[in-house]
Amino acid sequence: MRTSFAEALQRQEGAPDLSRATGASWPSRLTSFADLCEDKAAEADEHSRVHSDIAAALSTLGILTAPLPWQAGGAGLAEASNWSKLLDALRTIGAADLSIGRLFEGHANAIDLVRRYGTDSQFQTLAHAIGNGAMTGVWGADGKNPLQLSKVSDGWLLQGGKILASGIGLVIKPLVTAGSEEGQRLIMLTLEPRERADLSSWTPLGMQSSATGSVDLTGMVVSEACLIGKPGDFTRQPYFSGGAWRFCAVHLGGMQRLVDLYREQLLLRRRGDDPYQLQRVVACVAAAGTAAFWIRAAARQLALRSTEAEKSVALSNVARGITERAALDIMETVQRGSGLPSFIRPSPLERIVRDLGTYLRQPMPDLAMADAARFALANAAPIKDMWNFDEDQLLS
Ligand SMILES: Cc1cc2nc3c(=O)[nH]c(=O)nc-3n(C[C@H](O)[C@H](O)[C@H](O)COP(=O)(O)OP(=O)(O)OC[C@H]3O[C@@H](n4cnc5c(N)ncnc54)[C@H](O)[C@@H]3O)c2cc1C
Incomplete structure (x- = not known):
């Protein structure tokens, strides 16, 4: 963890849980969200989509911001000292609706990766977008046309796409992996809702409402500021x-x-x-x-x-x-x-x-x-x- 966030974490210790718009504590917002997920799960499954009430509650109940540090408006769930709280959140949402649990897991993972490997400015940009309702996720799986990155005069050109990408159409700040001459890179994209989203191949037995689809990113050009960390960071152990x-x-x-x-x-x-x-x-x-x-x-x-x-x-x-x-x-x-x-x-x-x-x-x-x-x-x-x-x- 970089110094600035380590300092932020120290300041956070002993600080009260931040209440979001509802004024409720994190545990009670989590319970409200889980209740709503459980309530809507059958309907979402029937229609193979994330229920609109859930999409709205992710933001209004402060679920999206929860992994962020307290100073960034979150409940600090991604901090190492809060591992047990993050586990409880993942378990609780999973119990209510596994599809929404999958989305929240990807969101928390992406936040962790950007905080770990990105610059302070990149993390703050992501935290700001999340504060404004953006969802993130990690899209790593490649199909027949794996995502590739190459340098062009005005930035970095993307060719190919991702498959098995959860929250497609809803996730507007996805973290994607791409091959490059230097090795595998992590890229933070900004998409419009439903941009390039293709759910036609998502015809599974279960997890129908996780909106797991494919996306063709060919032709998109991103700036240097979108590249997170060094080549190979994504698969860095442990x-x-x-x-x-x-x-x-x-x-x-x-x-x-x-x-x-x-x-x-x-x-x-x-x-x-x-x-x-x-x-x-x-x-x-x-x-x-x-x-x-x-x-x-x-x-x-x-x-x-x-x-x-x-x-x-x-x-x-x-x-x-x-x-x-x-x-x-x-x-x-x-x-x-x-x-x-x-x-x-x-x-x-x-x-x-x-x-x-x-x-x-x-x-x-x-x-x-x-x-x-x-x-x-x-x-x-x-x-x-x-x-x-x-x-x-x-x-x-
Ligand atoms: C609901 C859902 C949402 C998902 N969302 C995302 C997402 O948002 N982002 C993302 O990146 N991915 C996502 N994925 C994809 C996920 O990360 C995996 O790519 C996928 O689940 C792999 O499943 P598999 O059973 O095909 O795995 P495989 O690894 O193909 O395993 C299938 C079987 O083959 C064996 N096997 C594996 N490799 C070999 C080998 N080389 N030789 C011999 N045997 C082998 C395994 O041990 C296993 O028995 C999602 C998956 C699901 C189910």
Whole structure:
């Protein structure tokens, strides 16, 4: 973190949470937002779009500004010391609507990248735009026509595009990766709402309302001021792989919600005394709890002990594998325990299983677990000392 923001952080310590236009505290704004997301999730899913009320509330409830430092009008969620608050926000929004959780995760990631690798002026420009309602995100995936950057007389020319870009049409300050002669660059773009947005290929099983589409950026020219950091910064460790805990936290929200809905259904149908159902309930509760523990450990490690880079990456990779396994087990168990009603719309169980199953597909899961295994094999410490868990902080 650069000096000016480190100083800002110091000044922030002990400062009260900033209330946005509503005058409410961050926790109550988060709750209001999550309630709204849950309320609109079925409609958004049916129409495969971000609900207009959600798009508006992202700004009016100060959700977009929340990751920013307190001085920039935020709730400081992206500060290392607030890792637990960010985790809770990702989990809470994920529990309400995984698609909106995905958007918030990308937004928080982009803010972190610009703060980490950009100049003060670039960060302030982004913070100002966010304060005015702009959403950001990270568009890294390339398709058949990968995005390329080349120097021209009046700046830098973009050719090609991005695919699997969440929030397309809504995200107007996307951070995109592009190949160049010097290596991979990060570019902060400014788009008009819906500019160049193509959602025609987004026909997934779930996550329909995450507006994940493609964008052709060919012909766009950007200035030097739009280039963030040095070549290769995007994939710099431990932050690149270590940051995987954030999407795991959103997944965790989805799986916790599934377990809550399953419990509610069992009680409503008076099926809670059945020994097979009891076994399923405890299996779900244990799986969700295990995932929560590992995700907290990975988040805490990256925030507070990022200098131990290899361990940070390995811990996040383990958390990924455990989260995926727990979610798959919960999805199967809840479906078997609830029966046909969980397959019939508009049951939230039906939608969340579809969304979670789709969103669980993240890049190179096998490699992530193999890398974690290699870390364990190369580590001389006994397993009990490998991670230095601090149980008090993890369970708080
Ligand atoms: C809802 C949603 C929103 C998204 N939003 C964004 C976004 O905003 N920005 C963005 O950049 N991306 C986004 N993505 C894309 C995401 O980052 C990944 O690119 C995508 O999810 C990869 O999924 P995959 O299953 O195809 O991965 P893959 O990595 O292709 O994995 C599929 C399988 O192949 C295996 N595998 C991988 N590589 C190899 C190999 N070389 N040899 C053999 N086996 C291999 C894996 O282990 C796995 O078993 C989004 C994805 C989803 C689902």
